[in-house]
Amino acid sequence: MALPVTNPAAPFEVTRLSHVVVQSADLDRSRAFYEEVIGLVLTESDANTLYLRGVEERCHHSLVIRRTANTPACERIGFRVAAEDDLDRASAFFSGSGLEAEFAEEPNQGRTLRVTDPGHLALEFCAHMPTRPRELADYGSHRGAAATRIDHVQAHVREIGAAAAFYGGLGFRVSEYASEDGTEQTAFRSIFLARKGNANDIVLASNLGPRLHHLAYVVHDAATTLMKVCDLLAGRGAREQVEWGPNRHGLGYEQFLYLRDPDGHRVELLSYPYQLIDLDDGPAGWSTSNADVANLWGPPAPESWFRVASPFDGVEPEPPALRG
Amino acid sequence: MALPVTNPAAPFEVTRLSHVVVQSADLDRSRAFYEEVIGLVLTESDANTLYLRGVEERCHHSLVIRRTANTPACERIGFRVAAEDDLDRASAFFSGSGLEAEFAEEPNQGRTLRVTDPGHLALEFCAHMPTRPRELADYGSHRGAAATRIDHVQAHVREIGAAAAFYGGLGFRVSEYASEDGTEQTAFRSIFLARKGNANDIVLASNLGPRLHHLAYVVHDAATTLMKVCDLLAGRGAREQVEWGPNRHGLGYEQFLYLRDPDGHRVELLSYPYQLIDLDDGPAGWSTSNADVANLWGPPAPESWFRVASPFDGVEPEPPALRG
Amino acid sequence: MALPVTNPAAPFEVTRLSHVVVQSADLDRSRAFYEEVIGLVLTESDANTLYLRGVEERCHHSLVIRRTANTPACERIGFRVAAEDDLDRASAFFSGSGLEAEFAEEPNQGRTLRVTDPGHLALEFCAHMPTRPRELADYGSHRGAAATRIDHVQAHVREIGAAAAFYGGLGFRVSEYASEDGTEQTAFRSIFLARKGNANDIVLASNLGPRLHHLAYVVHDAATTLMKVCDLLAGRGAREQVEWGPNRHGLGYEQFLYLRDPDGHRVELLSYPYQLIDLDDGPAGWSTSNADVANLWGPPAPESWFRVASPFDGVEPEPPALRG
């Protein structure tokens, strides 16, 4: 198997991971968690939906939470395209690729193109959102981690090669990856794909899929902030929501903390990732036998981190093709 | 006067600020400062040149320091282009624009195109550099601020409108600006221009020019790191090298510290800037009568910060046309 | 002049600086500042009084703020004694020393002995306060700097020698001092006196007195916290309340920030001072000609820091005897 080739002439211009749509059994509880612990700003809400964004984000939302009466799942991973006509080019491209894509008019993000990728992940693409002022300097209203902006999602897919090839075709590049021996000669465990000038927009992991493993927000002054968030959860009697960390990744080198939101969705808070712009900077491969991949020090991740992830709404996850 | 228009079909693709070339009267002293205080990695050096980079940078250098027997000046501001043939397109474009551009073969950055911009700034463009491993995780060798990567330069120019228009034509966008009343109706004091997905690659200020006001590196855990760097300078008996800060900018909202290197060149260390990708996010204007523009709290900048800057090699600075 | 001799058999046992009583023209405004910016806990209040304490303090208050219709002054500096009968011994001692001391029954601190020291500072001594739980781990309720505990006061006195001798007689030791040439041979500018096992309980400075120069609270994670408090004040439109810092003292080596409260009283936030227990550790002398005494880097303190201080209620400050 080989790493995906980055298409230098992508059919349309994806600029970055835009947002994630997840479900919740209790919106009040979700709101309290994301506002008070993660420190997101509630841009808007109605009886069934919360629209949240990071404190530096001008876009209307990077996280949408919808009320559900069922087991809370992930609904969509959203990407942003550069301009309105990229959506039309995207539509044409997906049709030509045999992928069923359809337009919807979505409140607060306008014309939205929906498609399921070859990893069975439910995606959507939009070109615009209403803007709001950055709340970066509204220091008096910052709470919890005051998470600044969405960084990436990690998704479990059962055909990592096909899924990664799809993103390569859209112009994503591989920043890092883990395989059995750290080269392209062996089966991939995870592939980090990037568009926005740093190391991560979407991370694909070979596992029971499709599932959302986590969504990730960047925080300032990570060492202090990550410790503080844990203290906050302790003060709320929610020590079990601290799943793993603070610690530091080998792959990517970010300081991290993994939390579980009140519906069980996993949220990563991380320090600022490195910049990845120059084409000279080829992918870095890690061997899965190297404990440093996941964390540079301390004991390994808890079992739950390897095993538990959010299903996609209405889709039964299946074991990975090559690892069953 | 109006803000420059961003050319959506730029003649060639500039990806980011690449590097700065400055002169020093004493390379040993410079090396000690940049290695021990700023925490850059010395990639390579010879009797007359130091090549330095941030701890996360894979490119060969983001700062070049050359020995001089004269008053130390700034030699060049370097930009990176996406690929080799962008240099040829750039050359053609500059010729067509009546700007004299010439190629040189530069050690450690290959074919390099040199041109003087309408603000009289000496620029160079390159497409490749040899790569080195990121030293982001070589924690035992980190020193001082362990600055991660170059972020931006600020240059004084005497015709800010013409200079900004040049960068707009190359596809730069305006993130923020300061003018007398905070709108485009009055004279600009400064214009922040960006390519790489955050708020700053080059900042133009209307002042005696051309001069290099400062070069800026990003640091992790800014609050702790900025305080630590000041302590380090105190411990070296160099308290006067701390020119201003730690403090926080209004415009851009970064935490900052301004140091003067041993030759008097100004270096800013700053926290991670916000992301600027979406085209929805229009420029933010600040009025120069608002003290918050420069710093959100505490007394204003010292006089030296407004007055002192590094000349460009062999060029006598002149007062700004519109403000004489 | 010589440094005061520490009395090894003090007539009664002072354990630490206990609290400060200051006046305010507007209690709501004071409360907002001390709760939201300094992060103190409001233990109790009535129409004319606020009782505040640090988040780790179990004692009822370390700061009392009383409403006044006049110019807000400092009322009292409070010390804690080990036990109830220390108050009786103190009373006897003061009588024998020709100092008029009188007992009062003070709400929330019981029997309280009041006396004016030879520096004309209004003091009070108490042995008990009602206790409250430490709010150190109530992370959800922490605000602003979440100041942990009172550390010291600095007072301006006009006869520093006589004033210091008084504290030496009560068993205080000198940790550090500044004089013209850094020895006991020249006039003292300031003397740092300590009881509680670190370097500071009361600092005496030779200046127009008696006046309260500042009261000081310790904060955790000082670099991050001090920067954050400045941001908070900026966000409140109160940038001018940041008087000086963040910076680091030479004398004492703490990181510091000086704020002015809404009535103009000066509050220092500082990092944890060093421990001073061993009798082997003699006083450290600094020369006032050494700029490092006040701050290790950056420009000197603003003029206001040298000139402005809070008068004591009903007492007209006078110039220092030896420096007129």
Next chain:
Amino acid sequence: MALPVTNPAAPFEVTRLSHVVVQSADLDRSRAFYEEVIGLVLTESDANTLYLRGVEERCHHSLVIRRTANTPACERIGFRVAAEDDLDRASAFFSGSGLEAEFAEEPNQGRTLRVTDPGHLALEFCAHMPTRPRELADYGSHRGAAATRIDHVQAHVREIGAAAAFYGGLGFRVSEYASEDGTEQTAFRSIFLARKGNANDIVLASNLGPRLHHLAYVVHDAATTLMKVCDLLAGRGAREQVEWGPNRHGLGYEQFLYLRDPDGHRVELLSYPYQLIDLDDGPAGWSTSNADVANLWGPPAPESWFRVASPFDGVEPEPPALRG
């Protein structure tokens, strides 16, 4: 069983935990660890001994490491007394108590009184050490955690009641304790005893004893420093030396990190403990069934933390009397 009573008229004045003496199989390796990771200052060394101190400590040493050819053990826990004649009073007191105490002349700490406490811990008392300048402001020479000063030791004893009573008799007070139900009615798991004005000088835990569980140093800017130390160890290829943390204790509320030194001795780095001076502040009891006692969030301590500790030289540890 009841908590020990604090003797208000202790037979001699212990001021604080002074130092710990441990053995090492490889002094070079120990030196590298304590200098480069913990950041202690090497005051002096000879072929068989290292004398180390924290960066703010003026005393000659707070950690002594002696070369051994056997399994590295703990040799002594050292306490400081106020003055020389306290040693004589201590000697008389121990004789009168049926404890065999003997004087030795110890290099760098003068006349030293040695005794074994009822918990079988090897103690020594000294009144003086040569002083050195604080290196608190020698920022250029700080390394690793730049640990500031020794805070406490934790020792395993098999008769926690008798051991605690001994320290109560010497004037130590109980700050906090853990017992089965959080009261004095049930068996004690641990008792925190303090002299120096904060919560800890010696912690006794009921376990296979006598053993040294850990020695603890305080660090500045704990969140940042603790994360940095882990990174440093990772960079040294010593990820397994990070035993537990960063995290935060319930009992005591300090942020903490437990490391294992190259000989297996456990070192805690912790944030500044709260102040404990007022006699009003009674002991806080925790139930051992409360997971928060040890850490406020995240998974429990690894097994090794409960099981592994350093024996005392030449003494075979035995199970606790009441818990066998």
